[in-house]
Amino acid sequence: MVNHTIKIFGRIKPTEKTSALYSLDDEEQVGSTLKFVVPRDLAQGFINNKKESYLFRFQKIFDQGAKQEDIFENIAKPVADSVLAGYNGTIFAYGQTGSGKTFTITGGAEHYSDRGIIPRTLSYLYEHFSQESGMVYTTHVSYLEIYNDTGYDLLETRQDMSRLEDLPREPGSATVRRSKLHLVDLAGSDRVYKTGLNGQLLKEAKYINLSLHFLEQVIIALSEKNRSHIPYRNSMLTSVLRDSLGGNCMTTMIATMAVDKRNLDESISTCRFAQRVALIKNEAILNEELDPALLIARLKMEVQSLKEELSMLTGVQREDQLTEDEINKLEVLLRSYLDDRDPEVTLDLGPDMRKIQYCFSRLKRMILEKPSRGATSPDQIITAETMKGDAEESRRLAEMLTQRDNEIRILQYNHMEHT
Ligand SMILES: Nc1ncnc2c1ncn2[C@@H]1O[C@H](COP(=O)(O)OP(=O)(O)OP(=O)(O)O)[C@@H](O)[C@H]1O
Numbered sequence: 001m002v003n004h005t006i007k008i009f010g011r012i013k014p015t016e017k018t019s020a021l022y023s024l025d026d027e028e029q030v031g032s033t034l035k036f037v038v039p040r041d042l043a044q045g046f047i048n049n050k051k052e053s054y055l056f057r058f059q060k061i062f063d064q065g066a067k068q069e070d071i072f073e074n075i076a077k078p079v080a081d082s083v084l085a086g087y088n089g090t091i092f093a094y095g096q097t098g099s100g101k102t103f104t105i106t107g108g109a110e111h112y113s114d115r116g117i118i119p120r121t122l123s124y125l126y127e128h129f130s131q132e133s134g135m136v137y138t139t140h141v142s143y144l145e146i147y148n149d150t151g152y153d154l155l156e157t158r159q160d161m162s163r164l165e166d167l168p169r170e171p172g173s174a175t176v177r178r179s180k181l182h183l184v185d186l187a188g189s190d191r192v193y194k195t196g197l198n199g200q201l202l203k204e205a206k207y208i209n210l211s212l213h214f215l216e217q218v219i220i221a222l223s224e225k226n227r228s229h230i231p232y233r234n235s236m237l238t239s240v241l242r243d244s245l246g247g248n249c250m251t252t253m254i255a256t257m258a259v260d261k262r263n264l265d266e267s268i269s270t271c272r273f274a275q276r277v278a279l280i281k282n283e284a285i286l287n288e289e290l291d292p293a294l295l296i297a298r299l300k301m302e303v304q305s306l307k308e309e310l311s312m313l314t315g316v317q318r319e320d321q322l323t324e325d326e327i328n329k330l331e332v333l334l335r336s337y338l339d340d341r342d343p344e345v346t347l348d349l350g351p352d353m354r355k356i357q358y359c360f361s362r363l364k365r366m367i368l369e370k371p372s373r374g375a376t377s378p379d380q381i382i383t384a385e386t387m388k389g390d391a392e393e394s395r396r397l398a399e400m401l402t403q404r405d406n407e408i409r410i411l412q413y414n415h416m417e418h419t
Contacts, residue, residue, distance in 0.1 A: 002087070002284040006251045008274045009075055010034055010061040013100040013258045022259050024061055032061040036259075036268055056271040058255070068113060071104060072120040075252055079181070080121050082250045084128055086177035086286045090184065090244035091117060094273060095256030096266040097188030104254055105185040118183050138169060148207045149236045176291045182244055186237075187212065189273070190266060211237040216273070222246040223279035250284045253277050314351070322354050330358055 010032070012022075025033040036054040062071060079089040093101035107116030122141075129137040143154040169178060187208040214235040221227045222245060232242045243249045255274040257267040311317050322330070330349075337347045349355040 001286075002250065004250065004282060004284070006245075006253055006277050006280045006282060007059045008253045008255060008278045010056075010058045010255045010257060010271070010274070011066065011071065011100060011104055012062065012064050013098075013103075013256060014064040015258065015260050017260055021261065021264060024063055026060075031057055031059045033057050034061050034271065036264065036271075038264060054268055054271070056275060058274065068104075068107060068116060068120070071254075072117060072124075075254060076117045076121050076183075077124065079250060079252055080124050082284070083179045083181045084125070086179050086288055087284045088180050088182075088243055088249040088287065090182040090241070090249050090251040091254065092182070092184035092186060092241070092244070092251075093254045093256055094186050094189060094277075095270050096190045096258065096263060099188075099256040099258045099263070099266075099270070101185050101188075101254075101256050104256060105183055121181070121183065144240065146211065146236050146240070148204060149211060151236050151240065175288055177286070177288050179287050180243075182241070184241070184244075186215075189270060211235040214238050215241070218245055219273070219276050219280065222281075223276045244282075246280055246282060248285050248287075249282050251280075251282055318352070318354075322358060326355070327358070330355060330362075334359055334362060 021037060023035045023037070025035070027033070034056045036056075038052055038054070060074060062074075076091060079091055083089040091105070093105050095101050103114070103116060105117050107119060108114030125139070129139070141155060145152045145154055169176060189212055214231065215238055217231055217234065218238045218241075221230045230246060232238045232245075238245070244251045253274060255270045257263075257270055259267055307318065333347065333349075337345060347359065349359060
């Protein structure tokens, strides 16, 4: 099990106007610090203008010049590696509209080098699958869109969402590792009142806002100590991300920011959100299990090799069932054992459970088939008929049983005397 808090990264979108409103400080051990400096006049109408500087700490902040490849190498590759090792992983981008979430997660269409985390991670995974010959990999990809709180798998022609748990997994070895990777591009975190929408678009925006509001509630609940109830079930988004937030997952958040003057308040609120997320503790466990069908196949092989080992030790080739010849020999042995008057005589069957079980069941049948005194019912007559040939055997068994009855009676009598 790996206990860790959600990792938070920041990415600043390139802007044409150079901005002196923020500064970055990178320290190898501690991470990156992002500082916003807001002159009082600028702060008016946007944020609390009593405060002029805001400091936020991230694992690392990628400044405007960062390449898509840097993002993949530093953020996505470690998550993909842990997914390959059998842990669940999630990367989600959060930030205001236009701050670069889609560019980061999916990528830009203009240049090949603009491809984002999804295509790069998929090609990394498939490259690994083709190079690793000692394992069998099965991949299922779904492209989930949450629209008005309903999930759609965009790759699925039936137009409904398949739950990851319901997907088939093919057997590859007796041990199966199943891990899921979520790459999430959230909707813009801006408030609805800013968008000035109406009609259907307003309805969509309300749903988006509501699901981000529920996401915030889950994150607040998780970052507070001693909260027993986490409201995951309030929305589709939080239900899907249940494992990623406070569950069995290695989760990473990328806060995307635009740092020009008019977007400063949103960038600060994105950073505040990220600081809360950084408090959430996850417990990632290795999702390893045994495949029952393969386990049976493995056990069969083990039984076969044990049989071979046994036949080498005993020098006898053994079948599952006794052969006719073996049964005949056992019958002779059993008869001479029963006929022997010596009470100390033993029945030597060797270390062979098949023979031991055969003799026990044969003896049991003899006892059950013994005719009781004064037998009159048709059942008993048939039993007596079948026993005709074994008269001597029956006599001996009857003697044994009578002796046993007497012993029981004596025991009962003694018991009564003492009580
Ligand atoms: N790091 C970057 N380098 C170059 N262009 C970028 C970068 N980030 C964003 N862009 C460009 O900025 C525009 C807006 O970015 P994007 O669509 O990724 O924003 P978004 O946060 O996903 O917005 P929305 O919330 O509306 O989905 C796009 O044209 C995108 O190509």
